Amino acid sequence: MPGTPLLLHACCGPCSLEPLKLLREEGFEPTICWTNPNIQPIEEHEHRLKTLLTWAQEVAHVEVIVAGDPRESWERSVAPAAFDRERRCGACYAIRLKESCRVAREQGFSFISTTLAVSPYQLFDVCGDELVSIAHSYGLTPVWRDFRPYYAEATRESRELGMYRQNYCGCRFSAAEATLERQEARDVRKAAKKHAY
Numbered sequence: 257m258p259g260t261p262l263l264l265h266a267c268c269g270p271c272s273l274e275p276l277k278l279l280r281e282e283g284f285e286p287t288i289c290w291t292n293p294n295i296q297p298i299e300e301h302e303h304r305l306k307t308l309l310t311w312a313q314e315v316a317h318v319e320v321i322v323a324g325d326p327r328e329s330w331e332r333s334v335a336p337a338a339f340d341r342e343r344r345c346g347a348c349y350a351i352r353l354k355e356s357c358r359v360a361r362e363q364g365f366s367f368i369s370t371t372l373a374v375s376p377y378q379l380f381d382v383c384g385d386e387l388v389s390i391a392h393s394y395g396l397t398p399v400w401r402d403f404r405p406y407y408a409e410a411t412r413e414s415r416e417l418g419m420y421r422q423n424y425c426g427c428r429f430s431a432a433e434a435t436l437e438r439q440e441a442r443d444v445r446k447a448a449k450k451h452a453y
């Protein structure tokens with residue numbers, strides 16, 4: 257018997273592996289919705305989208321809807337928050353989830369979810385609040401699950417599949433933050449090594 261249709265917003269291929277599996281186990285039949293105007297530069301966006309499409313077609317056998325890419329509106333509503341992470345990411349989740357909910361309504365879905373709930377690097381509660389309130393405003397039922405315990409498995413499996421795995425969330429601010437964090441981690445390792453002698 258086919259599962260209950262659900263539109264699953266996907267932020268990237270590797271983050272889609274476990275949510276797709278778990279939602280199917282729960283009795284849903286997800287269709288993936290791609291709308292990520294946050295990913296910069298555009299070549300990176302294309303690379304992540306291609307990774308997702310290849311996996312969806314060749315491995316997961318799941319339909320993918322490529323929805324809108326409102327980059328100008330991302331610049332207007334998200335970029336001004338710059339390095340204020342909570343404000344920035346909240347607005348970024350909202351823009352992507354609104355577009356996903358619009359598509360869900362248009363295509364006759366009643367349930368909506370997002371793969372953003374798998375990454376421990378996302379602001380889990382902020383994202384959940386956005387999903388619940390936006391879904392309700394569109395008359396949809398949000399399916400918000402804590403997929404974070406499955407992140408390690410997603411990492412292992414995506415490596416095994418040879419999928420492209422990015423090292424920053426998506427926007428230019430997250431790229432700068434990730435570079436800084438890597439630099440700080442290198443400095444800590446260097447200092448620890450020095451003290452070991």
Ligand code: SF4
Nearest residue numbers: 345348425426427430
């Ligand atoms: S860090 Fe990620 S979620 Fe936050 S604004 Fe940047 S791309 Fe969006």
